[in-house]
Amino acid sequence: MLFFSFFKSLVGKDVVIELKNDLSICGTLHSVDQYLNMKLTDITVSDPERFPHMVSVKNCFIRGSVVRYVQLPSDQVDTQLLADSCRKELADSKAKQ
Amino acid sequence: MTSTLESYMNRMVNVVTGDGRVIVGLLKGFDQLINLVIEDAHERCYSETDGVLITPLGLYIIRGENVAIIGEIDEELDKRVDLENVKAAPLAPIWVPQ
Numbered sequence: 001m002l003f004f005s006f007f008k009s010l011v012g013k014d015v016v017i018e019l020k021n022d023l024s025i026c027g028t029l030h031s032v033d034q035y036l037n038m039k040l041t042d043i044t045v046s047d048p049e050r051f052p053h054m055v056s057v058k059n060c061f062i063r064g065s066v067v068r069y070v071q072l073p074s075d076q077v078d079t080q081l082l083a084d085s086c087r088k089e090l091a092d093s094k095a096k097q
Numbered sequence: 098m099t100s101t102l103e104s105y106m107n108r109m110v111n112v113v114t115g116d117g118r119v120i121v122g123l124l125k126g127f128d129q130l131i132n133l134v135i136e137d138a139h140e141r142c143y144s145e146t147d148g149v150l151i152t153p154l155g156l157y158i159i160r161g162e163n164v165a166i167i168g169e170i171d172e173e174l175d176k177r178v179d180l181e182n183v184k185a186a187p188l189a190p191i192w193v194p195q
Binding site: 019020021022023025033037043049050051052053054055056057058059060061062063065066 | 101102105111113115117119131141143161162164165166167168169170171172174175178183185186188189190191192
């Protein structure tokens with residue numbers, strides 16, 4: 001659930017999502033759900049010469065399972081806090097066992 | 098807040114499938130597994146040597162696990178695209194070939 005909450009905190013920010021078929025889509029993160037399916041608005045494809053398949057698409061929904069990477073705005077992410085939160089969640093889940 | 102396809106209902110959508118096909122049509126239904134019902138579906142087959150070939154498919158259900166992207170088509174923009182002169186390699190499949 002940590003990364004779901006993390007992505008929710010990035011709603012409204014610009015991200016680049018690279019898919020497992022090498023297609024990179026840049027857009028504004030509109031929403032995210034528990035499967036990390038994401039909706040982007042005002043999208044552009046990073047290499048439109050190679051991938052003209054989405055030229056007439058402005059908003060899209062990307063299934064979480066097809067995402068390879070999400071490039072984040074580094075100034076919007078507190079990596080120390082994220083690392084600490086990951087450790088805390090891991091410790092909490094071990095304590096529950 | 099939740100990611101739902103409700104806002105794409107009865108709109109022209111561009112679906113990229115797991116095997117790299119592009120299917121365009123009217124979104125008539127979906128469920129939580131992202132199974133889709135597409136009315137008047139057409140496949141856009143991209144080729145590096147010829148323009149885009151459009152194959153009519155009719156009423157289609159696409160199984161959710163085979164869906165990669167669902168794009169809302171801007172119909173005005175789409176009309177201006179001269180598909181016959183668009184040349185590009187087909188999209189690679191999402192799944193690693195076995």
